[in-house]
Amino acid sequence: xxxxxxxxxxxxxxxxxxxxxxxxxxxxxxxxxxxxxxxxxxxxxxxxxxxxxxxxxxxxxxxxxxxxxxxxxxxxxxxxxxxxxxxxxxxxxxxxxxxxxxxxxxxxxxxxxxxxxxxxxxxxxxxxxxxxxxxxxxxxxxxxxxxxxxxxxxxxx
Numbered sequence: 001x002x003x004x005x006x007x008x009x010x011x012x013x014x015x016x017x018x019x020x021x022x023x024x025x026x027x028x029x030x031x032x033x034x035x036x037x038x039x040x041x042x043x044x045x046x047x048x049x050x051x052x053x054x055x056x057x058x059x060x061x062x063x064x065x066x067x068x069x070x071x072x073x074x075x076x077x078x079x080x081x082x083x084x085x086x087x088x089x090x091x092x093x094x095x096x097x098x099x100x101x102x103x104x105x106x107x108x109x110x111x112x113x114x115x116x117x118x119x120x121x122x123x124x125x126x127x128x129x130x131x132x133x134x135x136x137x138x139x140x141x142x143x144x145x146x147x148x149x150x151x152x153x154x155x156x157x
Contacts, residue, residue, distance in 0.1 A: 041127040041136075043100040045075055049124045053116050055092035059084050060109050070106035070151045075128075077102070084109070085153075105131045106153035115146040 004015040014021040059071055059082045074081040075098060082092040105128060115137055116124065127136040137146040 041100065041129055043075060043098065043103045043128045045080065045099075045126045045128075046097040046123055047080065047094060047126065049116055049119060049122060051094055052124070053113065055082050055094050056109050056113055056116075059092045068108070070153045071109040071112065072104065072106050072153055074104045075102055103128055103131065105135065106151045107135070107148055108151055111148050115148060119144065119146075 001017055004013075006013040006015075010025040010027075012023050056071060060069075062084070069084050072083045072085070074083065075096070077098060080094045080096045080098075082094065119137070121139060124137050125139065127138065131150055133150070135148045135150065137148065138144060
């Protein structure tokens, strides 16, 4: 059947059969991505993607569905430790190739999983500046760049 399309500066309407679909432009302040896409980093980590994904999956097994627990990533010369503070605790360790400083940073595990699942490379490079700055997952050719914002966390001794 025919589709009628109407639009204004901030809305578009599609009408067909007995259906009306309305879409509007979302307004607001957005991150200045161009400024955030810096090639500067303090820590670079190369890790096997499948192993990293498996560790995140195992670490999040003990977290209840509704809990929004961050995964705490501790990067040292000896490797990378993934930890989630849950009632039963969860710690995973993974071998990495590290350049730069040691770093402890927290992420929403779902954001890491979403990015890693769509990357075809066997190994991925993570670039980080500090625990409050975004992490970038990108390849050398920059055919993809994933920006993952960190979350605040408190460590429990």
